[in-house]
Amino acid sequence: MKKFLNVDLRQAIDSSQAILEIRATLFALSLDDDDASDCVASMIERASKTITKAADPRIPNGWKAFIAGLRLLENSIRCQAMARSGVGDLIAETARTKFLVDEFSSKLSELDPGPVAKSDHSGASRLEDPSFLRELLLGISLPSLYLADEKDRERRDQSHEIGPEPKRPLVRVIAFLDDIPIATPQLLRSDLLYSIRFKIKGLEWPVDSKRVRLDLLTTCPQGEYSISEFISDQPPVDKNGGFEVELSGQIKFQSGQSSLLDDLVFAVQVAFESDDNHWTEVPAIGHTELRLKVTDESRQPLLVGNRSLDRHVNDLATSLISQCPAAKDELPELLPMLGALTRLLATYAQDAVFKGKASVLEADFQRLVKRDLTNILGQDVQQHVGQAGGFTDIRYRGVIVELKVESSNGDRDHLVDTYASQATQYTGAEARQVSILLVLDLTEKVQPPGDIRNDIRLFDVKTHGQNQGGFPAKAFLFVVNGNTRSPSSYSK
Secondary structure (H helix, E strand, C coil), X not given: CCCCCEECHXXXXXXXXXXXXXXXXXXXXCCCCCCHHHHHHHHHHHHHHHHHHCCCCCCCHHHHHHHHHHHHHHHHHHHHHHHHHCCCCHHHHHHHHHHHHHHHHHHHHCCCHHHHHHCCCCCHHHHHCHHHHHHHHHCCCCCCCCEECHHHHHHHHHHHCCCCCCCCCCEEEEEEECCEECXXXXXXXXXXXXXXXXXXXXXXXXXXXXXXXXXXXXXXCHHHEEECCEEXXXXXXXXXXXXXXXXXXXXXXXXCCCCCCCCEEEEEEEEEEECCCCEEEECEEECCEEEEEEECCCCCCCXXXXXXXXXXXHHHHHHHHHHCHHHHHHHXXXXXXXXHHHHHHXXXXXXXCCECCCCCCHHHHHHHHHHHHXXXXXXXXXXXXXXXXXXXXXXXXXXXXXXXXXXCCCCHHHHHHHHHHHHHHHHHCCCCCEEEEEEEECCCCCCCCCCHHHHEEEEEECCCCHHHCCCCEEEEEEEEECCECCHHHHCC
């Protein structure tokens, strides 16, 4: 037999009044005001109390979606205020936005098609726009709450009461390699033992948890690497329940990768152990994954022995492929040449080969570079090969290196604009996108040369009809600083 519920007129009046006031406040809300997020928080509290007082535990889906949307609106307004002022933990709040978007989207999917269609699910970013979100919330139907039943009321009071939003267990993870924050992708050598440390920070230690553990999940075969276990007992917590813990260990890879293009990806997973020995994973922000590249010095031509230089050139090669996927086919020949030229720049700078030389013939510079590249790469390094109606300076298995000597303007953009076109025409004739320009800079050094990584760059090269095709031209620029002075001469 069907059971009928009683009608609570007082509840109906109260909920209707709350609906009118909340909607009026939301409609008139100035999203750019300093107290906008506080105003939305008050609306959340008012809506939550209205539901708490409701007799029927079966809360309408519209109310659930509306409150979830208000929480997202409050978060979005707070994030924009932090971005404007630069005050606050914007990273943590931005990460929280993702969870609120997912929650709101889930609640929206339970409604009738009307408001769902309005939400424009072409991208979650629209749900993070306060103006769009407010319009969407105003379109959600909020039925008045008027049902009453003593048994339902008792059951709700025991287990269905809606109070303040519980804190989501969320942690921030920062990873350190040899005490330096990991930059991804991180370049490592095989057969070396690295220290690795994780700093985990949370706003609240989960109730009934006694330990925290961090795992690295990957498809890399277990026999190819070894890594410590990262686990810790509960650390001291501050007066607000927040905590911070550090987990230290080591990581080592047995062998290097055959290609620097493919990252070894390790997903970071954080879990807490309860008193009954059950592990529960929690969301994390920060270093949520580690992207590593492992090289073998005996087989990897790009490795020059300097970690900063290795990482810089590797980043440029990675950037090249992300911008020009078709250039991946050029890498087997290109990477050895990039590594060889990086070695030359480092060697010429360290040995001050061109110190004090204000004039060097281009032919002499070419002979020196040809000799040194041949010592590194072997007899495939060729000079003055006829191609595209001209003669290349250096050619290595299809890779073209154009050599120039510059005495008047050392600006790096100027060097590319002036000289890169010649090498680009050579490479373009063989359906290649990437060329290399090596310049000896003999301009006066009024200021000392800086970080050598500034002398290794990747540039776009303008070409005729470039907008008509999908294969843009790129040029690596390597600059050798000549006509240098003694470091002591800059002392004042």
